[in-house]
Amino acid sequence: SQQGEEDPQALSIQEGENATMNCSYKTSINNLQWYRQNSGRGLVHLILIRSNEREKHSGRLRVTLDTSKKSSSLLITASRAADTASYFCATDAWITGSNYKLTFGKGTLLTVNP
Amino acid sequence: KAGVTQTPRYLIKTRGQQVTLSCSPISGHRSVSWYQQTPGQGLQFLFEYFSETQRNKGNFPGRFSGRQFSNSRSEMNVSTLELGDSALYLCASSLVSGFGNTIYFGEGSWLTVV
Numbered sequence: 001s002q003q004g005e006e007d008p009q010a011l012s013i014q015e016g017e018n019a020t021m022n023c024s025y026k027t028s029i030n031n032l033q034w035y036r037q038n039s040g041r042g043l044v045h046l047i048l049i050r051s052n053e054r055e056k057h058s059g060r061l062r063v064t065l066d067t068s069k070k071s072s073s074l075l076i077t078a079s080r081a082a083d084t085a086s087y088f089c090a091t092d093a094w095i096t097g098s099n100y101k102l103t104f105g106k107g108t109l110l111t112v113n114p
Numbered sequence: 115k116a117g118v119t120q121t122p123r124y125l126i127k128t129r130g131q132q133v134t135l136s137c138s139p140i141s142g143h144r145s146v147s148w149y150q151q152t153p154g155q156g157l158q159f160l161f162e163y164f165s166e167t168q169r170n171k172g173n174f175p176g177r178f179s180g181r182q183f184s185n186s187r188s189e190m191n192v193s194t195l196e197l198g199d200s201a202l203y204l205c206a207s208s209l210v211s212g213f214g215n216t217i218y219f220g221e222g223s224w225l226t227v228v
Contacts, residue, residue: 033217045218103159105156
């Protein structure tokens with residue numbers, strides 16, 4: 001089952017606009033990561049935010065985490081056509097004992113129109 | 115520094131055959147994970163290896179197996195292929211196993227089962 005659920009499933013904006021994607025999850029987490037995937041390619045790591053952090057920035061990316069609401073958001077400012085991709089959130093969760101796994105949501109497909 | 119390398123990038127197999135996919139992690143990384151990505155199920159965790167030992171396993175049948183060598187390179191094998199095994203198989207590596215480690219993905223191996 002999917003731990004993270006991204007919202008919206010698809011987002012289409014114009015170049016220069018900001019894009020906001022949300023991720024909700026069900027169980028307690030230690031960390032949440034955001035990844036980008038261009039069509040048919042591998043995943044590129046964007047940002048890791050720990051459960052004791054509320055906000056993190058990296059270039060044009062801003063990630064927030066609200067553990068009380070079990071949600072995170074990814075903001076891309078001044079979007080470019082090259083930002084067109086699928087964006088995934090991934091949470092780590094215990095399986096059993098000391099074992100854990102990284103669980104991905106189904107992603108948001110972002111299209112930035114020139 | 116070279117990234118995660120997966121081979122082959124594309125392959126077509128017939129139902130009932132078996133397939134072996136290879137992954138070379140980033141130099142110095144000792145943890146290797148495998149994921150299956152399909153349009154219907156999204157990204158699903160297969161297993162993780164650390165120091166040649168399988169640490170975690172996802173909910174996949176025994177037809178899916180893997181191993182890790184002393185140089186941290188990893189292989190995954192799928193036996194008795196089914197049409198539903200058609201997917202993008204992604205390998206990821208990180209320095210160590212456990213929470214909070216940034217995980218880097220390869221470009222994936224596209225498997226088509228006919």
